[in-house]
Every structure is written in C-alpha cells, then in structure tokens.
Amino acid sequence: MLMGKEKIIPIIAIIFLLTGISSSIYVYATTPSVSSYNTGDKSITVNNQQFTIEQIFSDAQLRDIVTPDGINFSGVALDDLIMKTKIDCPLCHEYKIVAADSYEKTVTWENMQNGVLTEDGTAAFSDLAKAFRVKYVIKIEVV
Amino acid sequence: MNKTKLILGVILFGSLWGFSETILGTYLHNTSLPTGSIMTGVFAVGLMTISRVLYKQRGMQFGMGLVAGALRLFNPCGTCFICSAIAIMAEGLIFELIWYKLSLDLTELKKTTMSVSMGIIAAYGCFVGGYIVTQILTPLSQSAGFHIENLIVFIPQILARGLPAALIGGILVPVALMLKKVDIASVKDKVYYPLTATVSAACWIIVILNAIFILKVI
Numbered sequence: 232m233l234m235g236k237e238k239i240i241p242i243i244a245i246i247f248l249l250t251g252i253s254s255s256i257y258v259y260a261t262t263p264s265v266s267s268y269n270t271g272d273k274s275i276t277v278n279n280q281q282f283t284i285e286q287i288f289s290d291a292q293l294r295d296i297v298t299p300d301g302i303n304f305s306g307v308a309l310d311d312l313i314m315k316t317k318i319d320c321p322l323c324h325e326y327k328i329v330a331a332d333s334y335e336k337t338v339t340w341e342n343m344q345n346g347v348l349t350e351d352g353t354a355a356f357s358d359l360a361k362a363f364r365v366k367y368v369i370k371i372e373v374v
Numbered sequence: 375m376n377k378t379k380l381i382l383g384v385i386l387f388g389s390l391w392g393f394s395e396t397i398l399g400t401y402l403h404n405t406s407l408p409t410g411s412i413m414t415g416v417f418a419v420g421l422m423t424i425s426r427v428l429y430k431q432r433g434m435q436f437g438m439g440l441v442a443g444a445l446r447l448f449n450p451c452g453t454c455f456i457c458s459a460i461a462i463m464a465e466g467l468i469f470e471l472i473w474y475k476l477s478l479d480l481t482e483l484k485k486t487t488m489s490v491s492m493g494i495i496a497a498y499g500c501f502v503g504g505y506i507v508t509q510i511l512t513p514l515s516q517s518a519g520f521h522i523e524n525l526i527v528f529i530p531q532i533l534a535r536g537l538p539a540a541l542i543g544g545i546l547v548p549v550a551l552m553l554k555k556v557d558i559a560s561v562k563d564k565v566y567y568p569l570t571a572t573v574s575a576a577c578w579i580i581v582i583l584n585a586i587f588i589l590k591v592i
Contacts, residue, residue: 236475236482244491244544247498251537258534327524334528336513337521360457362512 306347388441415542439466497543
C-alpha cells in the first residue's frame, strides 16, 4: 500500500504541475495581451455590429452607477447601447459580455438596465457582484 | 488527545486562517501579487498542514475551514461574502479529502519527493476547487444566474492561476513537516488554554472591528 502511495502521489503532483504549465501556455498563446488593450483605437462588437469607443460615447446615453461594493462607475448605459443596434424584444434575450482575456459573463436585460460601459472598456453593474465586472470588453453578444 | 485541547486547536488555526483571509487578503488584493495563490498556498494549505502535523487528527482541517468561513461571514465586505465563506469551507473539505488516506503520523511523507508532491497536490487542488466553487456560487446568488459556458471558457485561466499556489504548496508543506517532532500534547495546560483562547479572540475582535470600520466608511 505504501509503495502504491509512493508512486501515485508524485505522479498526481506531476499531472497537476503539467496541467498548470500547459494551461498557462495555452492562456498566454490564445489570450491577447490585456496590456495592449487600448480603448483609444479600440472597437467593440455589439450584437454583431462594430463600434469605436468614440462612437459609443457620442451616441449612447450616459449613466452613473454605484456597485454593491461602493465603487462609482460612469459610462454609457448598456441597455441604451443595445437598443442602438435595433434589437427586437430586448427583454427576450440574455447578453454575454466578453473580455479580451476570454473572461465572460452572461447577464439579463434587467442587469443591462443597471449597467454601464466605461471609457476604459469596463462593464459594471449596480445590481451584480464584483465577479460580474468585466474589464477589457471586446464584445457584447445577444444570446 | 484531550478533546477540549483539540477543539481549541481547531478554533485557533481556523481563526488564524479566517483572519488572514479577511484582513491580509483584503490588503493583498490592492497589490499586483497573485493574491488567491498566496492566500491558498501560504495561509490555507500552510495552516492546515501545520495543524495536521501538530495534532495528527483527521477532520480537524474541515473544522478549521468551518471556523475560518464563519469568521469571513463576520466581515460582510464585498458583494458575496457568503460565497467566499463557502469557498473557504470547500478548501477545508478538499484538503481533508486529499489527506484522508495518509497515516496520522505521516510516515509516507518522510521523503522530500513525497512531501513536495503532497504540497503541490493540496495547494493546487484547494485553489482550483475553491475557485470553481466561487465561480458557481457567486452567480447563483445573483439575479443574472449561473451559466456553465461562462465557467467553461474560464477553466484554462483557473488552471493556469493555480500554478503559483502549487509551487508555494510544494515549498511550504515540506517546511511545515519539520514540526513533526513537536508534541502539542506535552504543552502545559496553563500555557496552552490561555494562549489559544487569547490568540483566537484577538483574531475575531480584529476582524469584527475592521468590518465595523469599513461599514462606517462606506
């Protein structure tokens, strides 16, 4: 039995290390560097339509929110941004906010009505936990 | 071992863990360091290994997780502190499951290869397991709900972020095992009881005062 553990434990440890290393390589290779994320010349895809941050901020309604952890965010209203894409029945859909580092969160229309997209490309919601704060937003999908 | 001594040990180490999660974790979050890996590798796995080595009792580490999670509940900062508390408890349970088959005197871990390996397994397992639990529980507690596809695309990131925790565990567990010769049962009662009670109480008082201070500021 002791011999079994002597073999199994190092093998599992190596598997865990290899998993960590290969995942790090995969993440590094497939994820665009967030340090190069620059909202100045960045375009964001909203419901399959591309907008520059400048366009978004000149067209959509602005909103200030306070998140449940007490942080203030100012930006464009996410619901208004979606409405600009001429969507039918916004309440019938959910919205997937996708970041440059592949982090994504799916939210409801009600959440979008309490959300903003800031000038630095962060989506934040006054009615959702910090885990739903998505930095480096590149896409908002209607699902 | 005397049951009262053991229970006080659970409370002491659980309180130290909860204290580090709530107080040190909050300050580490404001740095560019990998906070999650440090908290799991150094404090969670470090303290659980030390308690396992000193007390040689199964189930103690899950008890520590319950105490540390309860202490997290007394610091209602952040949006889903219940989720954080459950994630801490989950780490205690995962550690317990990983170490369950080992003998109480940990003779299997005499060789450095074995102790390093156990450190890697425990820290990586606790980090990845705890992270996944949080990623499921937090959305479930929110109006947006949980979407499995959000978790699946994030799994490579979770597995990658666990690497520093694994490396820290691989170093810290062999160090913690050096305490094997310390016999906690031989510590005099008149020293053990006041010391464990005072340190545990101090952890709880500091966490509660910190929560009151933060809530007043907000």
